[in-house]
Amino acid sequence: MTRQQKRAITIQDISCVGRCSLTVALPIISATGVETVILPTAILSTHTGGFTGYTFRDLTEDIDPICAHWQELGIETDALYTGYLGSQEQQLQIARIFDDFSAGNPIILVDPAMADAGELYPAFDLAFARGMTSLVAKASLTVPNITEACLLLEKEYPGEAYDQAWIEETLRELAALGPKQVVLTGVSFEADKLGAAAYDASSNSISYYFTERISGYFHGTGDIYSSTLLAALLNDKSLVEAIGIACEFTVGAIRRTVAAGTEARYGVDFENEIGNLIRMVCS
Numbered sequence: 332m333t334r335q336q337k338r339a340i341t342i343q344d345i346s347c348v349g350r351c352s353l354t355v356a357l358p359i360i361s362a363t364g365v366e367t368v369i370l371p372t373a374i375l376s377t378h379t380g381g382f383t384g385y386t387f388r389d390l391t392e393d394i395d396p397i398c399a400h401w402q403e404l405g406i407e408t409d410a411l412y413t414g415y416l417g418s419q420e421q422q423l424q425i426a427r428i429f430d431d432f433s434a435g436n437p438i439i440l441v442d443p444a445m446a447d448a449g450e451l452y453p454a455f456d457l458a459f460a461r462g463m464t465s466l467v468a469k470a471s472l473t474v475p476n477i478t479e480a481c482l483l484l485e486k487e488y489p490g491e492a493y494d495q496a497w498i499e500e501t502l503r504e505l506a507a508l509g510p511k512q513v514v515l516t517g518v519s520f521e522a523d524k525l526g527a528a529a530y531d532a533s534s535n536s537i538s539y540y541f542t543e544r545i546s547g548y549f550h551g552t553g554d555i556y557s558s559t560l561l562a563a564l565l566n567d568k569s570l571v572e573a574i575g576i577a578c579e580f581t582v583g584a585i586r587r588t589v590a591a592g593t594e595a596r597y598g599v600d601f602e603n604e605i606g607n608l609i610r611m612v613c614s
C-alpha cells in the first residue's frame with residue numbers, strides 16, 4: 332500500500348503533567364501534517380525533574396506485543412524517534428525495533444534524553460548511559476545536549492569552558508559512534524546567545540544557529556527541540572534549516588512562558604506557538 336502522508340513512530344514515556352516526551356512529540360509532529368504513531372514506554376503522573384511523589388507504570392511488557400501486531404499489519408514508517416526511556420531493557424528492545432522497522436531506510440532519531448547541566452536525571456546511572464551509547468550507534472541522527480554528549484563519549488563535562496574547536500571535535504566524535512547527522516543543543520559562545528550546532532558527516536559540513544538566551548532552566552525544551560527538528564526534516568527541510576526552525580520554535584515557547592510567569596517545572600507554552608511552527612515548517 333503506498334502512503335501519501337509521512338509517518339513517524341515515536342517511542343517515549345507519557346509524563347501526564349509537565350509537557351515533555353510524548354505530550355510534546357505527538358502534538359508538534361502531528362501539527363506539521365505528519366502521522367504520528369506513539370509507543371508509550373511508561374506512564375508517569377509527572378516527569379521526574381522538580382517533582383516528588385510521582386507514579387511510574389512501566390510498560391516494557393507491552394512493547395514487544397504492540398510491535399508484533401504492527402508487523403502483522405505491515406506498518407512502515409519514515410522515522411523512528413526515541414527520547415526518555417525507562418530502563419536498559421528498553422534500550423535493548425528499541426534497538427531490535429529499529430531493525431524490525433527499517434524498511435525504506437527511515438530517519439532514526441535518538442535523543443539520548445538522560446541528563447542536563449552536568450547531571451544525570453534522577454532515575455539513571457552510568458550503565459544506562461553506556462546503553463544509550465549503543466542505541467545512538469544505531470541512529471542516523473542524534474540530538475544530545477552537551478552533558479549528554481559527554482556521557483555518550485565518556486569525556487569530561489566542560490561546563491561553560493569550551494570553544495568552537497571543542498564543539499566541532501565533539502560533533503565529529505559523536506558521528507564516529509554511528510549517526511551521520513549530529514545536532515548538539517545548548518551551545519553558546521556569547522553570554523546572550525544560545526543555540527545549536529549541526530554536523531552532517533556525508534558532506535563533512537558544520538553549521539550553527541543562535542537565538543537570544545533567556546536565562547533560567549525550562550523543563551522539556553530538549554524534547555520540544557528534537558520533535559520540531561524531526562517535524563521539519565519530515566517536511567523536507569534541510570538539516571541547516573531544521574536546526575534554525577527548532578531553535579526559533581523552542582525560544583518562542585520559552586518567551587511566552589517567561590511572559591506568563593508560569594512555574595518552569597510545568598513545561599513551556601509551546602501550544603500558543605504552534606501557528607508559528609506551521610508557518611515555518613509547512614511553507
Ligand code: PXL
Nearest residue numbers: 346351352378379380415444
Ligand atoms: O526528556 C525529559 C523527560 C522526559 N520524561 C521524563 C523525565 C524527563 C526529564 O526529567 O523525567 C519522565
